[in-house]
Amino acid sequence: TLPRLYLDHTLCGEIDLSREQAHYFGTVLRKRVGDRVRLFNGRDGEWAAEIVTTDRKSMRLSVGEQLREPCPVPDIRLLFAPLRKHRTSTVLEKATELGVRTIQPVITARTQFSKFNIERANAQITEAAEQTERLDLPDLYAPVTLYSALADNRHLLFADEAGCVPMVLPTLEGLSLPLDVLIGPEGGFMEDERDMIRARDDVYPVTLGPRILRADTAAISLLTLVQAKLGD
Ligand code: SAM
Numbered sequence: 001t002l003p004r005l006y007l008d009h010t011l012c013g014e015i016d017l018s019r020e021q022a023h024y025f026g027t028v029l030r031k032r033v034g035d036r037v038r039l040f041n042g043r044d045g046e047w048a049a050e051i052v053t054t055d056r057k058s059m060r061l062s063v064g065e066q067l068r069e070p071c072p073v074p075d076i077r078l079l080f081a082p083l084r085k086h087r088t089s090t091v092l093e094k095a096t097e098l099g100v101r102t103i104q105p106v107i108t109a110r111t112q113f114s115k116f117n118i119e120r121a122n123a124q125i126t127e128a129a130e131q132t133e134r135l136d137l138p139d140l141y142a143p144v145t146l147y148s149a150l151a152d153n154r155h156l157l158f159a160d161e162a163g164c165v166p167m168v169l170p171t172l173e174g175l176s177l178p179l180d181v182l183i184g185p186e187g188g189f190m191e192d193e194r195d196m197i198r199a200r201d202d203v204y205p206v207t208l209g210p211r212i213l214r215a216d217t218a219a220i221s222l223l224t225l226v227q228a229k230l231g232d
Contacts (some may be wrong), residue, residue: 110187
């Protein structure tokens, strides 16, 4: 299949790639003049393009026909507490593959890593979106407090490892989009945080089974179940 590139650019006419994009297509993928690639910008679907000029540092594409119409992913928002570096990378990549529309890091009392590198995170979700054949990028925001994240009145599916709470699938039967999915930090929620979450309207605590999952495992598992039921 033709390689794909996310470009925050109008997809028509001729486009000059950045130096690193030219390097990726020219040197890494060894694409030459006349070769075709696929472009998406998150708004206009996917378009074919042909390489019209290239040298070691630059590359010009000529945009051709539209290959796929825009198709927004379901309105699912992931609320998660930033984790140890590689685990946050896993959550960002898998949430992108699993079709979330929005990724909102939340800072809780036990969040270990509140210095969330949004540039690095954006690069990771862009790469994941290119690989997973998405037509858009998830909207990624800077971390907010748990309190402010809970202010929005959307259905809230809360991965709660404490207490006796319903299984996910029966809960999803009664749910619809837009939907928030909340995963806690490696250290878990404080009791007062749990009380605040449960006091919210429209909150659905669910269990992912009797074992304590790592936060990245919980995020992937719950998003997979949500996608299986509500995704498309
Ligand atoms: N409280 C946990 C403990 O006692 O070790 C620490 C939190 S757990 C490592 C990280 C997060 O993953 C939790 O806050 C929760 O959101 C989710 N999680 C882990 N296991 C879960 C389970 N069995 N059911 C629902 N959520 C779970």
